[in-house]
Amino acid sequence: MGIKCFEELTAGMILASDLKASDGRLLFKAGTEIEARHIELLKRVGVAEVDVEAGACELSDGMLLEIEDYVRDFFLYVNPDSEPVVEMFRISLALTGDAVARGWCLPDIIQRRASNVEHMEDLFLKGMGSPETIVMHEAELASFPDIYFRIKEVLEDDSASATRIAKVVSTDMSLAAKLIKLVNSPLYGFPQTIDSISRAVALIGAKELSTLALGISAINYFKDIPPELVDMKKFWRHSITCGLLAKILATTQTGLSPERFFIAGLLHDVGRLIMFKKLPYASTEAMLFARENSIPLVEAERSTMDFCHTDISRPLLEAWKFPEGLSNMINFHHNPMEFPNPLEPAIIHLADNLTNAMEIAQGGMYVLPGVDEQAWEILGIQADPVLRDAVEQCQEQIDTILGAFF
Numbered sequence: 001m002g003i004k005c006f007e008e009l010t011a012g013m014i015l016a017s018d019l020k021a022s023d024g025r026l027l028f029k030a031g032t033e034i035e036a037r038h039i040e041l042l043k044r045v046g047v048a049e050v051d052v053e054a055g056a057c058e059l060s061d062g063m064l065l066e067i068e069d070y071v072r073d074f075f076l077y078v079n080p081d082s083e084p085v086v087e088m089f090r091i092s093l094a095l096t097g098d099a100v101a102r103g104w105c106l107p108d109i110i111q112r113r114a115s116n117v118e119h120m121e122d123l124f125l126k127g128m129g130s131p132e133t134i135v136m137h138e139a140e141l142a143s144f145p146d147i148y149f150r151i152k153e154v155l156e157d158d159s160a161s162a163t164r165i166a167k168v169v170s171t172d173m174s175l176a177a178k179l180i181k182l183v184n185s186p187l188y189g190f191p192q193t194i195d196s197i198s199r200a201v202a203l204i205g206a207k208e209l210s211t212l213a214l215g216i217s218a219i220n221y222f223k224d225i226p227p228e229l230v231d232m233k234k235f236w237r238h239s240i241t242c243g244l245l246a247k248i249l250a251t252t253q254t255g256l257s258p259e260r261f262f263i264a265g266l267l268h269d270v271g272r273l274i275m276f277k278k279l280p281y282a283s284t285e286a287m288l289f290a291r292e293n294s295i296p297l298v299e300a301e302r303s304t305m306d307f308c309h310t311d312i313s314r315p316l317l318e319a320w321k322f323p324e325g326l327s328n329m330i331n332f333h334h335n336p337m338e339f340p341n342p343l344e345p346a347i348i349h350l351a352d353n354l355t356n357a358m359e360i361a362q363g364g365m366y367v368l369p370g371v372d373e374q375a376w377e378i379l380g381i382q383a384d385p386v387l388r389d390a391v392e393q394c395q396e397q398i399d400t401i402l403g404a405f406f
Contacts, residue, residue, distance in 0.1 A: 002234070003049050003050070003051055004049060004050050004051075004052050005049045005151075006047060006048055006050070009052075011035050011036050011039070012034065013050075013053075014027055014031060014032070014033055014034070014052060014053040014102075015050065015051065015053070015256040016052055016053045017028070017051045018030050019032075019042075019047070019050060022045075027042070028396070029396075029399045029400055030394060031399070034050075038137075053102075058134055065102065067106070068093060070096065070106050071089065071093050071360055072289065074092070074357075074364065074366075074367045074368060075089055075367070076294045077133075077296055077299075077368065077369070078368050078369075078370040078371065079370065079373070083376070083383045084353070084383045085371055087384050087388065088368070088387065091354075091358070091388055091391055092360045095358060095360070095391075096360055098284070098361070099361045099362070107363050108361050115374070130307075131271075131307050131314065132315045132341075134274065134275075134278050136280070136314060136315075138274055138277065138316075143174075145217050145220060145221065147169075147172045147217055148218070148320070150168050151168060151210050151213045151214055151217065152214065152321060154210055155207065161203035161293050162201040162202055165196060165197075165206050165209065165210060166197040166198040166200075166201055166202050168340075169209070169213055174270075175216055175220075176197055179200060179212060179213060180195070180200065181404035182212060182401065183203070184404075185400050185404050186396065186397035186400055187244070187262065187397065188203075188204060188405075192355055195285065197209075207257075208257065208259040211263050211323070212259060212262075214322070214323075214326075218267055219266075222273045222277075224277070225276050226280060228275070229276055229280050230276055233406070236297070236402070236405065237402055238269070238355055238359065239266050240266060240269055240398065240401060241355045241358065242265035242352050242355040243261070243268075244262065244394050244397060245355060245390055246261040246264060246348050246351035247259065247262040248393050249351055249379075249381075250347055252379070253343065253379070260325065261344075263326060263334075264329035264330055265348055266343075267331075268333050268352060269309060270313050271308075271314075272309040274312050274316055275301070275309055275312055279305065282304055286300040286301045286304045286305065286324060287365070289303060289304055290366055293364060295367065296366060297366045297369075298310075298334055308334070310332070310333070310335075312330050313327075313331055317331070325344070328344065328345060329344045329345045330348070331345075333348035333349050333352055334347050334352075334369060336348075336349045337372055337375055342374075342375060342378055345375075346376075346379055348377070349371070349372060350375070350376070350379065352369065353369060353370070354387060354390065354391065356368045356369070358391060
């Protein structure tokens, strides 16, 4: 479609390139669907013209039915009468239809299966290695980044000054640069650029910044996952999406610190990364079993290995001396009602399901694990419009935040 002057803009158009203000400030990322409120903003900042994509094609009735059948495959395991599940189905249907209308092809069954890794060998055979044994073996072979424990020490010191925190974080230039990027991203939405760690500490707080630093340090630990086993960019996109949705959903509750939920969502599948490292063959078996039988990956893990990724994350996060509150959200995100205070893991639980629903339109491989009805009731929110609003906010922010990490 090309360049459009401001007067020609209408809701529904898609940005073909990043849209920036006259001062160079990023307004919207490429791929953003223009809404009425966006047009009003562009008018206020004086944007004269915009680069937009060609419009979506109209889908035939046959293609609409094919899309519905495709999406329905991912909802076979869940309660079809559940309020959040019904809304997630509608969201996924709309996202998938839009993707197909813009040229995306529905993946066939071969594309939706895991790669063959027959050449890999697991370090532990089924029944011979408990989650604790596997984590102990990993901890003995690889040391966690020293910066992590120095940040954690500061995090636990209530008397630590902003200057001390900034000094510790700034000793790792890569970590400091990523933190600055994130603080200036839509994750926080500050109107002015933050150019120093000490300024970031002053604005978002020592605890929040230190927690964010812990999450980034944890990501940096996993650099040797075999690429033929898992696409790490997709893995971290899933994780960051879950974190962003968890942060957004946490704002619907009172008395919670949303930034903590971003980190818990970011690391909710961290146990799976250890499984990829130590049990690549068994992990692939679980992936294939999940796809071929239309069951959640977490259930396939239990069937093929006798334990799942949260069984791994428990001893792993304990070995890392990870903050207990964050650990509980991660460890109980598939079974929040088994934790004495289920509200916090319930948010990660919901965010994980919503992330899976969004990914159906991006070639997602696994069915939804399902929403616990008691956990849903505890949150006390309405599926419509809360879930749809969360997805829209996430879509606007995810690419910028992902870029801050990598």
